[in-house]
Amino acid sequence: MSGGRSGEETPPEGIDWAEIHRRMEAVRTAINRGPGTGEKKDILKMRARALAKEPDAPQPGQRSDVLEFLLAHERYGIEFSYVREVWPLKDLTAVPCTPPFVLGVINVRGQILSVVDLKKFLDLPEKGLGDLNKVIVLESAPGSNGMEFCVLADLVLGVRSVPLEGLQRSMPTLAGAGEEFFKGVTREGLILLDAGRVLRDRRMVVNDEVF
């Protein structure tokens, strides 16, 4: 019993309730206060510093803006001219009697568009669908046959401007099934897709009859 009493007085293994109460109080006040003015200032300063950086000097030569996205751990890019918009993969409806690369159809602002999985097309390893999957709405340039559909992207990385010169055409990694859809690979390792060819490809037109 005396040991128990001494344990309360000197806490070798006991609980320092005063410390706990102090810490709880500190947490409560921190939550109530929110981020301090100093922290806000720091954030704002950091952001301003980032913005104040000189943008990279525009490289000589012809450049093109591309949408960069991840597809089976590889970074791919599609020229803006073929991109209408990006859309979250929501309410995918599977359509029967379609080739395996056609995942289904979705509703984009009242327009029903089919969703194509380029991984199947390009013989890339499967990853599975998730909430973070996005679809990129492709559209042909005006005046063409006007084909519109969505391709699946594992993750949309952002917008990038890539030089069209210096694209490497012949790469051992590019040899494969969808070689005709690749424009080239940039020095950063971004694979530039030829969206026009994809849109023009005959296989994209599905006309399957099922009896």
Add this chain to the structure above:
Amino acid sequence: MKWFANLATRTKLFLGFGLVLVILASVIITAYSGFTSIQRSQDALYRKDFIPALDMGKILSDQNRTRADIEEVMLTKDNAKQQAIEQDIKSRAEEISRLINIYSVNSQFENDPNVLSKMDELRSVTDDYKKTRDEQFALIRAGNVEGARKLSVGIQEQRYDRIRGLASQVMNIETKRAQDRVAASGAMAGKMVFFFILAGLAAFALSIAAAFVLNRMISNPLREIAGAAEKMSGGDLSVNLSVEDRKDEVGALSKSFGKMITYLQDMAGKAGRIAGNDLTVSANPLSPKDILGNSFADMVRNLRRMNREVMDSVTVLASSAGEILASTTEVAASVTETATSVNETTTTVEEVKQTAQVSTQKAKQVSEAARKALQVSQMGERAVDETIEKMAGIRLQMESIAQRIVELSEQSQAIGEIIGAVNDLAEQSNLLAVNASIEAAKAGEHGKGFTVVAQEVKSLSEQSKQATAQVRSILNDIQKATSAAVLATEQGAKTVAEGVKQSAQSGEAIKTLAGSIAEAAQAATQIAASSQQQLIGMEQVISAMNSIRLASEQNVTGTKQTETAAQALNELGQKLKLLMAQYKI
């Protein structure tokens, strides 16, 4: 004298005493005849002389009285008195005539004629006196007193004198005769006395002679034998009896006595030989009734047997004495060792006593400690009860904690949902930024500024996503922590339940312990009491050990004495053996 000596002692006694008896008989006869004649003389004296003299006196007195009565009659005038006196006179006259008649008989006075004639005369005179007296009475009655007196003075007085004279004469004669007779008796008595003296002297002389003779003949030899017997009774057998050859009882006694002396001397000789350790003596009893001889033979036989047995016994005794000596020596050694051991034991017991004292103190201390422990255990019991109560409180609080933690977890879930929504928003913002960039690019040169804004929006959305990811990871941590807390609380609750159980068990244990301690306290008290008694007992043991020590010291002394005694006994046995070897069997 030889013939007298040969006579039987009875005969001798008869002869001696018979002579004396003859003399005594003659004396008795003589005395008898003498006394008879004296008696006769006395009788005659009384009857023939004394009584007649008295009667004569009586006649005289009666006559006197008659004369006086007549005078009295003449004097008195009373007729009745006259008649009474007359009557008296008549009776006196009859008495007188009766006496005269008695003595008128011849045989009365030994035929003395003188006396008889006087008596006859006296009768006639009295008769005359009687007649005249009657006449006087008649005259008196007739009133002629004077005539009567004349007669009295005259004739009657003469007659009266005559009567008196006659009676006096007879009386004197008889008196004279009585005197004669007394003198004759005295002479006879004197003769008889002389004869008695003579006879007594003769008997005395004869008796002395007989006693002397008998003494010489009987008493002397007997005295000699008695002397010999006296000597023999004193153990002196060297007696020589001069035996006289006599045929009476004394001779037989002397002979038998001599034979007895010889016999006894023979026996004494044999006894002497036996006394001289010679047991080869042959005692031949004279007859089956020879008690001494038979006893002597038995004694010799028994002595031989006994001697042999004693010899055997002495041999055994000697060897036993040797063994006893050896044993006693060992015992002496042992007793010395025992004394040493007893001393050591006494010391040990003293130490044990001190130990007992210490144990008594310890038992008291234990008793005290047990009492305190009992109090402590009661406190412990109360503490355990309180602990159980507190444990129940802790369990309640643990449940409350678990509840709170679950609530916290649920609130983190809500936060997670919020964070999901935020993440969704960020994602959408990102998409919006991308789309804005696309739109800006399509706008060409005019959309350049918008491109920057789109870039900024995209950056914000990225930061939001990062923040939500951080929040989610923190929420995961919180979830893990709350799960751990719930687990810990559950564990704690279980531990508390276990603790309650343990406390209950502890309470039981403490109760049991309290009971045990109470028993221990009681036991300690009993131990204290027992130790006290043990202490007393040890003191008694110490005193006993002291007594034993004294006893063992005495034992040592005693055993030494016993050893000496055993040595003496051994020597005695050897001596006895030597002694027994001296006997010739």
